[in-house]
Amino acid sequence: MKFLIxxxxxxxxxxxxxxxxxxxxxxxxxxxxxxxxxxxxxVENARIxxxxxxxxxxxxxEDSGLCVAALGGAPGIFSARYGGYRTDRERNMYLLxxxxxxxxxxxxxxxxxxxxxxxxxxxxxxxxxxxxIVQVPRGDNGFGYDPLFEYNGSTTGEMTQGEKNLISHxxxxxxxxxxxxxxx
Amino acid sequence: MKFLIxxxxxxxxxxxxxxxxxxxxxxxxxxxxxxxxxxxxxVENARIxxxxxxxxxxxxxEDSGLCVAALGGAPGIFSARYGGYRTDRERNMYLLxxxxxxxxxxxxxxxxxxxxxxxxxxxxxxxxxxxxIVQVPRGDNGFGYDPLFEYNGSTTGEMTQGEKNLISHxxxxxxxxxxxxxxx
Numbered sequence: 001m002k003f004l005i006x007x008x009x010x011x012x013x014x015x016x017x018x019x020x021x022x023x024x025x026x027x028x029x030x031x032x033x034x035x036x037x038x039x040x041x042x043v044e045n046a047r048i049x050x051x052x053x054x055x056x057x058x059x060x061x062e063d064s065g066l067c068v069a070a071l072g073g074a075p076g077i078f079s080a081r082y083g084g085y086r087t088d089r090e091r092n093m094y095l096l097x098x099x100x101x102x103x104x105x106x107x108x109x110x111x112x113x114x115x116x117x118x119x120x121x122x123x124x125x126x127x128x129x130x131x132x133i134v135q136v137p138r139g140d141n142g143f144g145y146d147p148l149f150e151y152n153g154s155t156t157g158e159m160t161q162g163e164k165n166l167i168s169h170x171x172x173x174x175x176x177x178x179x180x181x182x183x184x
Numbered sequence: 185m186k187f188l189i190x191x192x193x194x195x196x197x198x199x200x201x202x203x204x205x206x207x208x209x210x211x212x213x214x215x216x217x218x219x220x221x222x223x224x225x226x227v228e229n230a231r232i233x234x235x236x237x238x239x240x241x242x243x244x245x246e247d248s249g250l251c252v253a254a255l256g257g258a259p260g261i262f263s264a265r266y267g268g269y270r271t272d273r274e275r276n277m278y279l280l281x282x283x284x285x286x287x288x289x290x291x292x293x294x295x296x297x298x299x300x301x302x303x304x305x306x307x308x309x310x311x312x313x314x315x316x317i318v319q320v321p322r323g324d325n326g327f328g329y330d331p332l333f334e335y336n337g338s339t340t341g342e343m344t345q346g347e348k349n350l351i352s353h354x355x356x357x358x359x360x361x362x363x364x365x366x367x368x
Contacts, residue, residue, distance in 0.1 A: 001242065001365065002213045002242075003241065003242050003243065003244045003299070004242070004243045004244070005243075005244050006243055006245035007245065009327075011327040012246060012354070015345070015352075015354050015358065016246075016358060018345065018349060019349055019358040019359060019362070020358060020362055025244075026241060029186045037261075040261070042247040042248060042261060042294055042295065042296035042310070043247070043298065045247035045261055046246055046296045046297060046298040047245070047298045047306070047308075048245075049246075050244065050245035050298045050300040050306075051300060053243045053245060054239050054243050054300055054302075055238050057187065057188045058186075058187050058188070059187065059188045059235075059237045059238050060187045060188070060189050060200070061191065061230045061232075061233035061234035062200075062230055062233075063221070063226040063227070063229035063230040063233065064226060077221075077223065077226060110226055111226065112225070112227040112229070113230060114227065114230040114231045114233075114234045115187070116235060116238055118238075122234075124227055124230075126226070142195070143193075161198070161202065165199060165202060165203055174199065174203040177204075178203070181185065181207075
């Protein structure tokens with residue numbers, strides 16, 4: 001099992017590593033603020049230190065998807081399981097079948113990032129990239145619906161990672177998050 | 185800043201690394217159980233994933249100290265700041281001064297380990313090592329009060345790490361914790 005070990009004492013960490021060789025340890029990150037050890041017993045103090053370390057790293061999570069105007073915003077939050085298919089390729093083919101005969105090809109990629117800090121504070125960054133759905137998939141880069149999504153003449157599957165980051169929903173949301181973090 | 189990044193999608197992780205080069209990322213440990221993403225929006229789903237990852241590693245914390253019978257159990261939970269001194273050596277000298285004229289040299293090292301799981305469940309392991317306080321410090325190994333604490337003819341400061349682990353308060357508490365984990 002992997003544990004976070006709530007001490008900065010190298011002598012103690014060495015003893016845990018030696019005596020629990022079948023387990024893994026993650027040391028405390030530098031950002032950890034040690035709590036006041038104001039317990040009345042060793043157990044109380046150990047509990048205070050364990051609880052204080054229990055949410056010590058801020059967490060970033062992301063959710064994103066493709067929203068197609070002619071499909072009423074689908075696949076949207078169901079992008080990863082659209083049509084019940086397992087692979088990107090099957091979902092791409094399924095989406096193109098739904099688009100047969102649709103003249104409105106407008107679509108957008110949307111990305112939401114939530115960053116949760118140990119004190120419960122949240123930062124939320126949402127961004128979009130507007131484009132359209134091609135008739136035939138193009139490009140082997142990226143993942144997901146990238147071969148179907150055209151922006152300024154290229155699909156995101158035809159772009160390099162650098163080109164895609166400049167314009168993509170996730171690139172924009174991440175840069176916006178960085179600005180929020182810089183202002184903290 | 186260091187973040188836990190709540191995704192297993194390598195394409196997304198790569199984009200975060202590229203676009204946030206001034207930050208560090210910790211991937212999710214294998215033990216992470218992905219939550220049901222049953223939100224109605226991208227933001228809700230991102231929040232569900234961030235909150236689920238916020239306490240994903242079990243944490244181990246330890247508190248320990250030396251309890252001297254003739255000093256009414258002192259320094260006990262104040263072992264690390266006994267007498268207000270900053271260094272192990274100063275605290276050792278201070279303790280020996282308190283012991284001048286005491287015929288009862290009995291002492292014990294005590295160790296409490298608390299392991300907190302993400303679901304809030306706790307394991308607590310407490311162990312002791314009974315010994316006595318020497319007149320003059322001996323041994324350069326270990327740390328803390330090890331040069332003062334005699335067990336079976338040697339101070340823990342004279343023991344190798346292996347010898348100390350066999351008999352020490354922390355060695356015993358860690359082995360007991362391992363047995364508790366094995367029974368889970």
